[in-house]
Amino acid sequence: MARQARNTQKSSLFSIKQQSDIAIFKDKKDRGVFIEILQQAKKKFGFDVYGYCLLDDDAFWIVINTKTRSVASIMQSISISYSLYRSDVENLFLRRYKSEAIYDLETLNNIMQTMMSDPRYETCEYCFYDIDTNQPFEFIAPIHQDIEIQKKYPKKTDTETMIRFIEDYVGVHYNTLSVLDDLEIRNDIIKHVYACLNITQTQLSQYFKISNSAISKILNHGI
Incomplete structure (x- = not known):
């Protein structure tokens, strides 16, 4: 079943x-x-x-x-x-x-x-569970009174919106889209965009013109 x-x-x-x-x-x-x-x-x-x-x-x-x-x-x-x-x-x-x-x-x-x-x-x-103790796990988030609990979820981000987001982000941090030829910068941008937007790996693959498996490796391993 x-x-x-x-x-x-x-x-x-x-x-x-x-x-x-x-x-x-x-x-x-x-x-x-x-x-x-x-x-x-x-x-x-x-x-x-x-x-x-x-x-x-x-x-x-x-x-x-x-x-x-x-x-x-x-x-x-x-x-x-x-x-x-x-x-x-x-x-x-x-x-x-x-x-x-x-x-x-x-x-x-x-x-x-x-x-x-x-x-x-x-x-x-x-x-x-507590970042304020002497345990060496800094990726644990502290529990604050103002934790935002999401109860409504946005629809998938369309490709046009994703492209505008990438162009705006690159414009602020790097000034020119030519930096996308730098693989290290490109990979950092891919990880940032994926973390910020509700998008699919296929959308990223189509925009950056690399395979889905390459996108997956970048997101999982940074390569």
């Missing part, structure tokens, strides 16, 4: 738990790689990470603000990247992740308190 589609996203803030029938993490190296993948996904999609917990071998828990991005796209990117790393096993994420939409700051704080309440929290570097 085909999986039933998820409900339309009505919040940008989520507590997400992924369970597996087999070990997701074998050791510290695996957990470290997952954190790196989470950081890469954050750069690619422009979402905020408020906390993560990798204490269990067969599960992970993250709390994120997707902003204008689809939670499904973010989770797909994370799952595919980690599955490619764990190529030694099949069907690592056979179970579907469970996402709980969060609509207010009180609920968010309650969820983070639950994460903290695990007795293993104090002694484990793989369960973390």
